[in-house]
Amino acid sequence: xxxxxxxxxxxxxxxxxxxxxxxxxxxxxxxxxxxxxxxxxxxxxxxxxxxxxxxxxxxxxxxxxxxxxxxxxxxxxxxxxxxxxxxxxxxxxxxxxxxxxxxxxxxxxxxxxxxxxxxxxxxxxxxxxxxxxxxxxxxxxxxxxxxxxxxxxxxxxxxxxxxxxxxxxxxxxxxxxxxxxxxxxxxxxxxxxxxxxxxxxxxxxxxxxxxxxxxxxxxxxxxxxxxxxxx
Numbered sequence: 001x002x003x004x005x006x007x008x009x010x011x012x013x014x015x016x017x018x019x020x021x022x023x024x025x026x027x028x029x030x031x032x033x034x035x036x037x038x039x040x041x042x043x044x045x046x047x048x049x050x051x052x053x054x055x056x057x058x059x060x061x062x063x064x065x066x067x068x069x070x071x072x073x074x075x076x077x078x079x080x081x082x083x084x085x086x087x088x089x090x091x092x093x094x095x096x097x098x099x100x101x102x103x104x105x106x107x108x109x110x111x112x113x114x115x116x117x118x119x120x121x122x123x124x125x126x127x128x129x130x131x132x133x134x135x136x137x138x139x140x141x142x143x144x145x146x147x148x149x150x151x152x153x154x155x156x157x158x159x160x161x162x163x164x165x166x167x168x169x170x171x172x173x174x175x176x177x178x179x180x181x182x183x184x185x186x187x188x189x190x191x192x193x194x195x196x197x198x199x200x201x202x203x204x205x206x207x208x209x210x211x212x213x214x215x216x217x218x219x220x221x222x223x224x225x226x227x228x229x230x231x
Contacts, residue, residue, distance in 0.1 A: 031158070031207045034187060035165040039140025041096075043133045047107050047126040053096060059208060060159040061095045063191075064138055066131075066151025069103045073110060075154055075191040080114050080124075082197035087205060088123050092161065096125045098134050100151060141165055143187040155188030158204060166208060168200075 038055065046053055055062075061083060065072045076097065087093050099107065107126045115121055129137075134151050143165075145155045158166045168186035189201040 029207075030211045031160075031166045031204050032169045033160075033164045034167040034169075034185065035140075035142050036163075038159060038163050038165050039137050040163065041127065041129075041133075041137065043129065044098075045128045047104065047128055053094075053125050053127055055096075055159050055163050057161050058092050058094045058159075059090075059161060059205070059212075061205075062137075062157045062159055063095070063097045064134060064147055064151065064153045065097050065099045066134060066147065066153075067100045067103065068148065068150035068152035069099055069106045069110065071150075072152050072154070073113075075156075076110060077114070077117075078191050078194060078197060079156060080118060082194065083201060083205070084124065085118060086202060087209075088118070088120070090209060094123050094125055096127055098127050098129050098137065100131055100134060101128055104128075141187070145188050153188070154190055154192050156191050156201075157188045158201075158208065160208060161212065166204065168204070171200075 040055055041053060044053070061079070063075070063079070065076070079095070084095060111121060111124070111126070114124065118124075131151055135147070138147055138153075141157060143155075143157070145153060147153050160166055165187070167188070170183040171186035172181055172183055186200070189204075190196050
């Protein structure tokens with residue numbers, strides 16, 4: 001009898017957990033808005049000859065490579081492996097890397113290298129801007145993370161479809177919270193740290209996609225109700 005009870009529990013417990021996960025609406029916190037209405041791209045040349053690259057209407061991963069592409073290749077390759085390969089199948093998703101002129105040959109070499117690890121590069125955008133435009137976009141984020149002397153940074157930013165900068169209001173670890181350390185915000189994600197890309201950035205992008213999926217369901221439901229009322 002004991003064996004039967006144990007076998008029954010071992011069988012029913014996983015099934016119960018799966019059913020709970022399927023039929024329970026999980027509450028989650030939307031990814032916080034750090035800065036509203038960031039500056040939009042205005043003066044630029046697309047290396048890929050694309051007609052229009054804008055933040056509006058897209059979930060954008062924004063990076064600043066400046067005139068330092070040679071030394072920022074590892075950042076781009078890390079981003080490709082840990083973020084692009086996970087999310088490149090999603091609609092309205094793009095990566096925008098800002099560079100200054102004169103690096104076209106290096107961009108092509110980097111794209112060739114990326115293509116060895118990615119099926120397609122259509123969501124990768126290498127955008128050539130002058131130094132003033134690059135700094136204008138960075139200043140519009142109001143980030144405390146500075147650009148280096150080449151106009152580049154190891155940090156990447158998440159911008160939502162409404163041109164809002166997303167991040168974390170309180171980025172303390174559990175240990176820091178236990179020690180009652182002062183809260184601090186997360187503006188950008190360090191692309192040198194694989195753990196940060198695989199952990200924080202991946203989780204936050206997933207939350208943002210889930211948020212938009214929820215909005216889409218609500219909008220479709222409202223539309224259906226309106227149409228039913230008209231009928």
